Amino acid sequence: SVFGGRSANAPASSDEEPKAVRALQSFQQQMQELQELLHDEASAEFCIVSIPTALSIAESERLMRExxxxxxxxxxxxxxxxxxxxxxxxxxxxxxxxxxxxxDELKELSLRCDVSMTEVPLFDVEVRAVYGLRAISVALFDA
Incomplete structure (x- = not known):
């Protein structure tokens, strides 16, 4: 055809399909697998990370509910x-x-939605490198 696809009376062959079509089909298959994984509660979950501001609360609540x-x-x-x-x-x-x-609003939301919540303090320096990751891990996992 004019657009690079096969004509209506040409035989269907995977070798004749444009690379873009195969790439899209591969992407579609990967997205299907991802969707199945995300819906398997034993294999995957979302952890919402937020900051204590009104806008962030609204965004987090919308995301959690959706x-x-x-x-x-x-x-x-x-x-x-x-x-x-x-x-x-x-x-x-x-x-x-x-x-x-x-x-307080986020705590109430976490109770209503049965989500455990971890609080992380504001550090006095930017959290970077191994030292920063250790500080974050203490706040996250030793709480």
């Missing part, structure tokens, strides 16, 4: 960059109070 509606397991959530309420600085204390309100 994943559960689709039959995809969500059993954990991580709330990142928490500021300690006992911070001496007035600005940080105000931020911490605002975060605490959002955190």
């Amino acid at each position: 994943l559960q509606h689709q039959g995809i397991a969500v059993r954990r959530a991580v709330i990142n960059r928490l500021i300690d309420e006992d911070s001496g600085d007035a600005y940080l204390s105000r931020l911490a109070r605002g975060q605490q309100q959002c955190l």
Whole structure:
């Protein structure tokens, strides 16, 4: 045909199919396998990672509900960059109070949706390299 496909009366042969068609079929098969994997609660689950802000709460709630509606397991959530309420600085204390309100909403959401929640503090430096990963792992797994 003019567009590079086979004509209507040409024999169907996988050798004659354009590479793009085969690539799309392969991608479609991979997506089907991924969908099956994501719906197998014994093999896969989503862990929602969020920060304690109103917008992030709304996004996390929408995501959690949609994943559960689709039959995809969500059993954990991580709330990142928490500021300690006992911070001496007035600005940080105000931020911490605002975060605490959002955190309370997230805790309520996690209870309603039966999702365990882990809190990770705001670190005073950017979390990078092995040292940073160790600090994050302590916050995540030793809590």
